[in-house]
Amino acid sequence: MFKTGYILSRRADLVWFLGLPFVAVLIALGFQRWLPYVAVASINLWITIPHHYAGWIRSYGMPQVWERFRERLIVGPFLILILTGAGLVWAPITLLLLVTAWDHQHSVMQQHGLSRVYDFKARAGLPSTGRFDITLHFVLYGFMFVHAPMFRFLWIREMHRMDIPVSAGFVEGLLIASWVVLIMYLAIYAWHIRQTISSGQPINPIKYVFIGASYFLWYFVAWNTNSILLYAVAHRIMHGVQYIVMVYSFMRRTADAPAAKPGFWSRLVGQGKLRWFLVGGVAYAFLFQLLINYPLDEFGFGVVNFAPYPAIPQFNLPALDYEASYGLFSQMMVYAYGMMHYYLDSFIWKVRDKQVQAGL
């Protein structure tokens, strides 16, 4: 009846997929207790942005993926850029709602995808289990989205902003309806499990532990209304770290396959190369932050501040604001490159050098 299977290994899954949600909640509770709100931006820089980088490597850095999806990888960005540009000009609230809604859908789909991997690894479930699972995810997540005070506040506000003034009575009706849907669907899902067992197919219990851990995190933080900080930190840790782990594991296993085509990705996997993959993620976040002209201090969790230009009253120098600091930083980069050029030329062009003479 039960057949266990793991995404990576028993120990690795315990850390990254089954234990991480609980650890993420503890970290987020610590953040809420001891760190300022700006720490959310730090989590974004240390985890969320590098997880986008992992996605770039996986999609654009692997030749087999590029060859298979080339058209979509080229056309997709243009279509999304056009959509974003048009949204910013003509319908900014709609654009914001779309990004938010897609983010939620994407989060659900990641957990669904990982639970599918559990069934795949254990060869568990029926052919229809995937459809039952995805519905389970959307019912559980939807229930939370409708019920949890934190989300309820957001969607009521947005509906009013979109000139759809929902009443308290309507919302209460919706809450009752979502209870009915949840209970009915859980009964249907229980029936599906029974069908699976009676068909002689195994069930992977680890998949349900994984789903339980994921929803523990979401439900725990969503019912906390004191601060969005808790949700933002815990969710981003779980989503981002699990994605990065999954991408790296995928690349590492692909590298072992005889048909694997080398590319940028293959330089990042192998003995001792994990650190370069991670450094690449942080460097990407660093460049991203510079590109959007946001302060690098956001890396510092509100504890470390890099603002190096306070006022110096003795010299009658005022403190620099962020715009001026950024200008100074950009100029410093130009100067630093210039100094590298001066430094290199100070030793590579010695005419007395025999090797230089050979090239003259």
Place this chain on the structure above:
Amino acid sequence: MAVLQRYRMLVIVYVIVLGIGTREYLISRSGGTLEWISGCQASASGCSMTGRGTTGLADDSLFWTRHAKMTEVVAELNPEDPDTDFLLGMQALSEGDVEESIYRLEEALEVDPKHNNYLLQYYAQYELSRGADWRRVNRAVNRWRINHPFSADPLTIPLGAGPATPQDENEMYEALEAIPWVAGSQLESFILEDQPRWQISLVFQPGETVDVREAIEAVTLLSLPPNDRQHFRVRCSTLVDCTMVPR
């Protein structure tokens, strides 16, 4: 059909955006109620109680009148949420009930919410404008700045009298610029009840602890005769108790 199948995710996204976005576009262009965050909701300095910017206040009032229904619904469903108290506070303010407004903001602050920039900023502005004890003001301002150090929103300090000469103005700016936590300052004048008024608008340097008394010292410099300013400076033990001391 194969193309549609390949791009089905983007097709769904485009259909949703076209549907909802067209509605948003039509309503916003016909002068309907759709609006981006503005006024009090966007910045506490936009609705400070120092009387600045009457247009902003009118817009805010309109905003909260339009959204009274939303506040009512949220208050019924999420009564314990600090954001609900914030909305109720802003609603009360738009109706001119300052006491109720502050009561609501203080209720919201009871649970130490860190995420609501507007709440923290507005409360800091309120404490500053009402001339609360300097420790309370510093606590409120630093709570806001620590949690949202990169917020470019200003706080404003009302001035008893404006600078009489350009030299006065320059000396005041110089004194403000010498304060480590001040990233910028701007003198603003306006008419309230047929009387000219002034206020100084301050933006902040991230990562610096704020002591508002330093800004009061800088602006109180104007009360010294110009010839004395080279030899004396102002020291404030509270926000109102300032004395002249030798440099």
